[in-house]
Amino acid sequence: MAPGAVHLPDWLGPRRQRELLAACREWARPPAGLRTVRTPGGGTMTARQVCLGLHWYPYAYARTAVDGDGAPVKPMPGWLAELGRRAVTAAYGTPPPPSEAYDIALVNFYDGDSRMGMHRDAEERSGAPVVSLSLGDSCLFRFGNTASRGRPYRDVELRSGDLFVFGGPSRLAYHGVPRVLPGTAPPGLGLTGRLNITLRVGGLGA
Template identity: 75%
Template sequence: MEAELFPRQRARIAPGAVHVPDWLDPDGQRELLAACREWARPPAGLRTVRTPGGGTMTARQVCLGWHWYPYAYARTVVDGDGAPVKPFPGWLGDLGRRAVTDALGVEAATGATADTADTADTAAGAGPGPAYDIALINFYDGDARMGMHRDADERSDAPVVSLSLGDTCVFRFGNPGTRARPWTDVELRSGDLFVFGGPSRLAHHGVPRVHPGTAPPWLGLRGRVNVTLRVSGFPAAG
């Protein structure tokens, strides 16, 4: 989608929730996709997620650092092959902290919430920020979607970082109180960043639609990959 009449602009969708178009350049997208393909290999690879009620998520998933399953975390793929979860790489945590800084305007190490980040200046000489230690990587084909839900299984209130690769999707960003309206539909394209924290940290959100065939041809991907980074707040493994 090049040569648009009006270039896409970053947008504050809700207090503490910011969409940054084209945050990852083509090289960054290729590098992240190559890593995702390696992480998706077994053991502890891409799997189908089944809910306690017997349902099946249409987006397939692989986890790093901590393994998420509905609705808890473990160090092994307890709902799959039982293998130890793949490690969370330090460079991915660095990417997450940079994303928060770029989207919200303050480094997470300042202790400012995403709400105050709308007005606060970046603190000079701030430390490294919270340790991002979870990645949930979801693969969507053209028929996949994600129902409205909250990322509420962590003990940390650090902002959630979401990176999109491949096909464009409709990302529905709602409110903390209910899965129903009000919500805002945001078009997320390959390379886009979405960060939400502060008063929006527990907002309901989902993906009602993916647009097949919209990935940039140079990426070499059919479908959509979403990389979501979180801070667990769990004690370090002893």
């Protein structure tokens, strides 16, 4: 897609997708469960979100769901952190250094009308690659440049099981989801809508 940005279709097999979906459903339960994200300007994001490891809110991280029920954030599972390392290895051909331990996960749920505007993942202090995993309905994913939300950008369809990794020169590229394609999820998955699991290295210390 761009220097440092790699799309690997069908990286997750059907069984792994079902396992991740079951985990997402557990994470979505309260406390610190799935919530609607409100922006500082008073708007709301149409994709709902649950966080692991650290709680993201516009535009910072916290140990508790400060814009939700205030409960401590759920821990980042070790197996999910390891999946992030495996994803980077698959994308780049070499494993990330041991210092790059994935410690944050943002799980976004999109229904058929949800969107995500062009934005950068810029609240982390680490430059480690961002790992994005897709489950359920396909979406139109727009991957842009590091200077602005406008052109040049490229659009790609992300389907259930796809892996997208962006790091290096593309780590701070603007990206978004202009459209979800309802009814495109694998029939055997049991999911209506789209789940995106984004793994990050915070580099935020204790």
